[in-house]
Amino acid sequence: xxxxxxxxxxxxxxxxxxxxxxxxxxxxxxxxxxxxxxxxxxxxxxxxxxxxxxxxxxxxxxxxxxxxxxxxxxxxxxxxxxxxxxxxxxxxxxxxxxxxxxxxxxxxxxxxxxxxxxxxxxxxxxxxxxxxxxxxxxxxxxxxxxxxxxxxxxxxxxxxxxxxxxxxxxxxxxxxxxxxxxxxxxxxxxxxxxxxxxxxxxxxxxxxxxxxxxxxxxxxxxxxxxxxxxxxxxxxxxxxxxxxxxxxxxxxxxxxxxxxxxx
Amino acid sequence: xxxxxxxxxxxxxxxxxxxxxxxxxxxxxxxxxxxxxxxxxxxxxxxxxxxxxxxxxxxxxxxxxxxxxxxxxxxxxxxxxxxxxxxxxxxxxxxxxxxxxxxxxxxxxxxxxxxxxxxxxxxxxxxxxxxxxxxxxxxxxxxxxxxxxxxxxxxxxxxxxxxxxxxxxxxxxxxxxxxxxxxxxxxxxxxxxxxxxxxxxxxxxxxxxxxxxxxxxxxxxxxxxxxxxxxxxxxxxxxxxx
Numbered sequence: 001x002x003x004x005x006x007x008x009x010x011x012x013x014x015x016x017x018x019x020x021x022x023x024x025x026x027x028x029x030x031x032x033x034x035x036x037x038x039x040x041x042x043x044x045x046x047x048x049x050x051x052x053x054x055x056x057x058x059x060x061x062x063x064x065x066x067x068x069x070x071x072x073x074x075x076x077x078x079x080x081x082x083x084x085x086x087x088x089x090x091x092x093x094x095x096x097x098x099x100x101x102x103x104x105x106x107x108x109x110x111x112x113x114x115x116x117x118x119x120x121x122x123x124x125x126x127x128x129x130x131x132x133x134x135x136x137x138x139x140x141x142x143x144x145x146x147x148x149x150x151x152x153x154x155x156x157x158x159x160x161x162x163x164x165x166x167x168x169x170x171x172x173x174x175x176x177x178x179x180x181x182x183x184x185x186x187x188x189x190x191x192x193x194x195x196x197x198x199x200x201x202x203x204x205x206x207x208x209x210x211x212x213x214x215x216x217x218x219x220x221x222x223x224x225x226x227x228x229x230x231x232x233x234x235x236x237x238x239x240x241x242x243x244x245x246x247x248x249x250x251x252x253x254x255x256x257x258x259x260x261x262x263x
Numbered sequence: 264x265x266x267x268x269x270x271x272x273x274x275x276x277x278x279x280x281x282x283x284x285x286x287x288x289x290x291x292x293x294x295x296x297x298x299x300x301x302x303x304x305x306x307x308x309x310x311x312x313x314x315x316x317x318x319x320x321x322x323x324x325x326x327x328x329x330x331x332x333x334x335x336x337x338x339x340x341x342x343x344x345x346x347x348x349x350x351x352x353x354x355x356x357x358x359x360x361x362x363x364x365x366x367x368x369x370x371x372x373x374x375x376x377x378x379x380x381x382x383x384x385x386x387x388x389x390x391x392x393x394x395x396x397x398x399x400x401x402x403x404x405x406x407x408x409x410x411x412x413x414x415x416x417x418x419x420x421x422x423x424x425x426x427x428x429x430x431x432x433x434x435x436x437x438x439x440x441x442x443x444x445x446x447x448x449x450x451x452x453x454x455x456x457x458x459x460x461x462x463x464x465x466x467x468x469x470x471x472x473x474x475x476x477x478x479x480x481x482x483x484x485x486x487x488x489x490x491x492x493x494x495x496x497x498x499x500x501x502x503x504x505x
Binding site: 002004005007008009011012015016020082083086087088090091092093094095096097098138250253254256257258259 | 275277282307308311314315316317318337339340342343344346348349350351352353354355359362363364365366367368369406409
């Protein structure tokens, strides 16, 4: 593992965003739009609240956290697609970079994008709705970390599919994370789901994160059990995604597809 | 002569299609070997196998006396590649791109090296331009500069002059020969320009349908097929007349 190679891929993405307004918009535009739209809907619905005193906190907290997961996934998949779109993938993979170094560098890219997105979203939520996500307290850190891990796992898995099936699988970069949304219980508790889906939700790390967030916001304290579940599941997801990526990388080398991706 | 590449009985099958069928050849240090053949002959597949991008079905490949299947990443430190079919990130300047590749190869004093290569390829004035603003010929020269950044011992070039005008193509060939003479650079070269192949190649490996059908100096190959020049040989082979 060589730091200079990880830095190289990271720097390539940084240069890319430095002078590309559309790419920067991609990082900031949708989260801001989501926040503005759903924030005002939340404010409106809040007028009719009954037994749900922390409605704004539940909803806006969930919205910001969900966006972190989505951006973490995109940080990996879209960065990979950038190399396909610019017909640069061969140049990268004929250099001595290892698959692990490449994936780790994309994780760093994803981290920077998340910091950017989160900073803007958190600021706007505070400015428009007086919502301070830091009311979640110290629990926020492990909750965010878990979403980051799941975002990376989904990103690596999606990238592996794009690697294997080429640009026709590009759409997965935008869609796969949303498959997790209904079972993640982002905006509602797991208990409202039909029982069979509750069982599925139990095996999805993000459902534990959002349940944990609601526990904290309701004053239930540090969600140890939920975080343990989320961490354990994330380790399994990340391990599976990484092994899957290595398997797909080998498969495309056997099938001679690496030189054809993007054609 | 020191062997840089040894390929023995290389085979690559894509399902039932044999893209490479029992190919063997060697390249000595400082030699320029031309891989020649019609479309679908297996040239690009062989280059991708030598780069470790494609895993062969069977056969043995040694590069710098190392087994490619076991030491791929070590070998890639001393090898580089350019093709008219690859590009570079378009939203980055030429210098930014070359700096990134210099980092990927762990090159120290990369600024001096980049300056020198830009000068060698007569593209110093393009250094601060975005790649998207360059012509395809200029991008090809930037890619060639990238391929020489790590001072490779072996350079694999897949139709490197395809998008260059005759003047720049000639200058590029001269430059590559200069690197060969000065540094002992070994080059594996493919092109559909037969005059270029005759001019560049010390030896030629002529492929058809994944098999070697002739090997030797360009003169040897022309003689073997009893033709006037390589272009005639190529046309006859492509039309299945030999």
